[in-house]
Amino acid sequence: MREKIVLIDGHSILNRAFYGVPDLTNAEGLHTNAIYGFLNILFKILDEEQPEYLTVTFDVHAPTFRHEMYPEYKGTRKPMAEELRQQVPVIKEVLQAMNIATIEKAGLEADDLLGTISHSCEEKGMDVAIISGDRDTLQLATEHVKIRIPKTKQGRTEIEDYFASDVKEKYGVTPTEFIDVKALMGDTADNIPGVPGIGEKTATKIIVEYGNIENAHEHVSELKPPRASKNLDEFWDQAVLSKTLATIDIHADVPFDLEAARHGNMYTKEAHDYFQRLQFKNLLGRFDVEADSNDVEEYFKEITEKAEIEQVFAEAMKAKLVGVGISEDAGNVLPLFAHESGYGRISLAYDREKIYTIPADMEVTMDYLFGKLTELAKKVDTFVLCNLKKYLSLISVEKEEHCFDPILAAYLLNPLKNDYDFEDIAREQLNLIIDEKADEKTKSCYEAYTAFASVEILKKKLDETKMKKLFDEIEMPLLFTLYDMEHAGVKIEADALKTYGEQLGSKIVELEKNIYDKAGEVFNINSPKQLGVILFEKMGLPNGKKTKTGYSTAADVLDKLAPDYPIVSEILEYRQLTKLKSTYADGLAGFIQTDGRIHGTFNQTITATGRISSTEPNLQNIPIRTELGRLLRKVFVPEEGYVFVDADYSQIELRILAHCSGDEQLIQAYREARDIHRITASQVFHIPFDEVTDLQRRNAKAVNFGIVYGISSFGLSQDLSITRKEAAQYIENYFQTYPGIKTFLDESVENAKEHGYAVTLYGRRRPVPELKSSNFMQRSFGERVAMNAPIQGTAADIMKIAMIGVNRELKKRNMKSRLILQVHDELLIEAYQDEVEEVQTILKDQMEHAAELKVPLIVDMHNGNNWYEAK
Structure with a gap:
């Protein structure tokens, strides 16, 4: 039986994967879509081929023999996208960790390596499968050399297979003749000039009839159409050059060791660690390895005796900082002792060598353990728990300022990632890889230790990025406000x-x-x-x-x-x-x-701009643009004896734009409390203020709000149903009216390009990696983000400050009224009827004084017996 080798054109498949798989990044900001797509193709091929040998070839990106002779045909190659370039060295490291042989040689392209190795292996009596996205490799197809060309679409991979007979059937020529077809038609992607005026159809027809370009040239006067005859004669030297450039070398000097290419175990511990780092969680199931236990594991200890548990808690309460882990542990806790919350185990870490896990049982119930955690939260200087809000119904926290949630800190440092868990914190901050197959008590200990050990690291990074105050004064206090809102809920x-x-x-x-x-x-x-x-x-x-x-x-x-x-x-x-x-x-x-x-969920770590989102259900998305949609708000009602008080910021983003840009005209308009859209219409359309029509005001409103989002002339033309030229003129007139805004927006883009992120007035950073993209559309999106993020992010920060202030004031005064909803720039209070005036005063004071801007913050307020009436 013939042995088989699989040869993979590394750069070609990586390139295919890059353009076929949507962009992915890991927690370190590394683009990973090409690597992910490459690995999926690799696994699919290996599952199908089951080869004895495997090698991946790479270009060195040095002049090849073929092209160094003719440098004029090398210079027009499109440069590799930066997002793809950064993935090339990583895939090589991953392949090395997987014990997969790779080969590259300066002066040779990957297809020369493929050609030479495949020819050599075929001569040794082996079957060969070449995996490449480059159809040039079809010239290498024989009875025993199969060319496999993958196509990746929306994450799915399809593969076309070609032996020599398949090439002949599809293209009408043999693999060798395929070279001559390309010599005539050329290939701009590979900088092969070809013969002007001869396309694929004509080239194929000529080679089918004459076999090669040399024979065709001997009969050049007979060629049809006449243009092909004339051009082949006139550009004969170019045709010869094209054939040289199109021909893959099958006798190159390639140092290939077949035994080193023997395919063995790919699923090594090193590869597993790489997959963890790259966050390819759905590929980890292929591994049957256990992660090395980290040094800290030797200090993990399970305790079950109540006396020892009491002793551990007593010791923990004397510590300055305690990390906590809470888990279900369904496999180890008897159903009899399971808590209604589903949790059955807690863990504590208050020293690197003091990490304890405690399962619930008959004597030590979860209610008892939650009670001890409540007591612990009162005593220690820093009480640390990942996803703290999730547990506040079980643990009563009096000293909010003593709490620390590592998930929130990690989110501030990288808001582009929105699904943090403690394993991510362990990997990114502590360089700990936690084995996914670890049992629950080990994981719970890791969660407690990660909470304990990450605090100082995260605090230092927040200090370095100037976001410590944002974390301490906005995000952490907001966590408790959101819990109160979730706990209160809204009546339907x-x-x-x-x-x-x-x-x-x-x-x-x-x-x-x-x-x-x-x-x-x-x-x-x-x-x-x-x-x-x-x-x-x-x-x-x-x-x-x-x-x-x-x-x-x-x-x-x-x-x-x-x-x-x-x-x-x-x-x-x-x-x-x-x-x-x-x-x-x-x-x-x-x-x-x-x-x-x-009782929905309000999320702090989902949006990149810092806005709060709502899920289970999404109450922020209740329709308001149509009357039928707005009528849905009628089913949201207050309890008997209560009414709704709704407060909505008026044009908060435009007011922030006025403040940030320092544009005197816009600032003055707001200080005079004039109709900003009518003023804009008057100045942009050059008509007296009193003569502005409703349509002109609506158009000016679209421009005002569009500018905040970096709207283009095309976007504005679509919104207003006007020509692109008219829209461009509107925008130009707008910037002439408010020159400070144009300067601010331009500077926002430049600053983001220089630093890699946009920043709000409160120091919140929004990374903008799209600005470095090789793709024009991505860069344009990045520019819009750079313009809008400081405005939208600042609006989010101000709203959070207002929410914290309103909620604290209601609780401080022991009022029955409660904050129940936040929707974009709007707050909804379920106000006790005797407290309505006081609630209105609190809302107005806290919202309008949440920030001191160059223009006043104004709140519109309404009452009602349902949300529809209050809005």
Whole structure:
């Protein structure tokens, strides 16, 4: 039986993976999508081929023999994207850790290495599989050399296979003749000039008839069409050069040791550590290795005797800093002793050599342990627990200022990552790799130790990045405010919600009937493919954009058709109503708890700008743009004896822009409390203030808010349904009116390019790696982020300060009223009827004085018996 070798064109497959897999970065900010895609292709190939030998070839990026003879054809190669370049040395290190042979040699391209090694192995009686994204390698196909060309789309890999017969069948020429076809047609990607005027079809026809370019040149006068005949004669030297450049060397001087390429165990401890560092968690299942135990593990100790537990807690309460871990440990805690919370074990670390884990049992219950943790939180200077908010219903914390959540600190240092867990902290801050297969008591000890050991490191980094004050005075206090809001929840009238859903259902059925009547048939309105056929083929609507999967029926396409075609208007309304029904009318019902309230989750570590997000359910996304969407707010009601008080910042981002830019015109307008959009319209459109129309004011409003988000002339033209030229003129006039804003935005971009991040007034950093991207669209996005992040991030910081102030004041005065919702620039209070005036005073004071800007912060406030009325 013939042995087999797999040869992989390293740069080619890495390049394919880079453009086929969406961008990924690990916690260190390293781009990893090309490495991830490469490894997936590698595993797929090896699973299919089961080879005895394996080698990956790489280019050295030095002049090759073929191109150093003709340097004029090397200089136009497109440079490698920086995001890809940084992944090349890493994949080489990963392959080395996986015991996979790699080979590269200055002066030789990867395909010369592939050609020479494959030829040598075939002569030794072996089967060869060459994996490359470069179709040049098809010339190497034989009866025993198979060329495999992967295609990666949306993370999925498909592979085309070619033996010599397959090349002949698909391209009409043999692998050797394939070289001559390329010599005639050329290849701009590989800087092969070819012969002008001869494309692939003509080149193939010529080689099929004459076999090679030399024979074709001998019969040059007979070639058809006449242009091909004339150009091959005129550019014969170029054709010869092209053939030289297109021919892969199969006799190069390559130092190849077949035995060193023998394929063995790839799943080494070193490779496992690399995969952990790169955060390829779904690939770790291929490994059957245990991580080396870290030195600290020798100090892990499980204690079960109550006397010893009491002694450990007594000792811990004398410590200045204690790290805590809390876990379920379902496998070790008997169901009889399981706590209703699901937790069954805690761990403590208060010294590098004092790390204890305590499981619950009959005598030492979780309630007892939570009570001891509450006592501990009162005593120690620094009480440390990852995801602290999650446990506040179980542990009562009196001294909020003594608490530290490492997850929040790590998030501030890298807000582009939003799914931190303690293992990430251990790896990034302590250089500890925790074995995923470790048992629960070991993991729990690690969690406590990580909490304990990471504090000083994280504090130092927060100091270095000037975010310690942001952490101490905003993020940590906010954690307790958000817990209070989650605990309070918001009341929902379940019957009213059900009625709302039924009304939507009736309207949806009515719309379906109207749409079917206009279309003349029943079809799946939710199927873009079927909808596209109905609209653009059967009904012949204009401006149909056909894609590979059918006509586009995206909102932007349909919005343009809606004014002239009632069926399109009804389809858009149908989409809106079905979304309302499924997500809110039906979806919210599942979140109503036994107390009749929804207790959602407010997240601090999700958005890169620092804004709070809401999940389970997302109460920040309740629709407000349509009346039917706004009506949903009627089902949100206060308890009996209470009313809602809603306070909303007025144009907070524009006011922050005025402050940050220092633009005197904008500052003066706000100080005079004038209509900012009407003023902008008056100055941008050069018309008296009193003559500004409502349309002009709306357009100016779009410009005002668009500028904050770095809107382009194209984006503004789409928003206002005007030409791009008109939009560009609007923007130019705007910057002439407010020159300070243009200067500020330009400087924001330059500062972000220089430092790698944008920063808010409170020191919050938002990394902008997109500014270094080789992709124009990514760089443009990065510039918009650099303009907007300081504004949006500062608005988020101010809102957080206001929330903390409002909540503290309500609690300090022992009021029954409570803060229950935050939605973007809006706060909602469930106010006890006798406290309404006092609540309004607190809201106004805390929100309007959360920051001292060059322009006043203004709050709009309303009361109501439901959220709809209050808004």
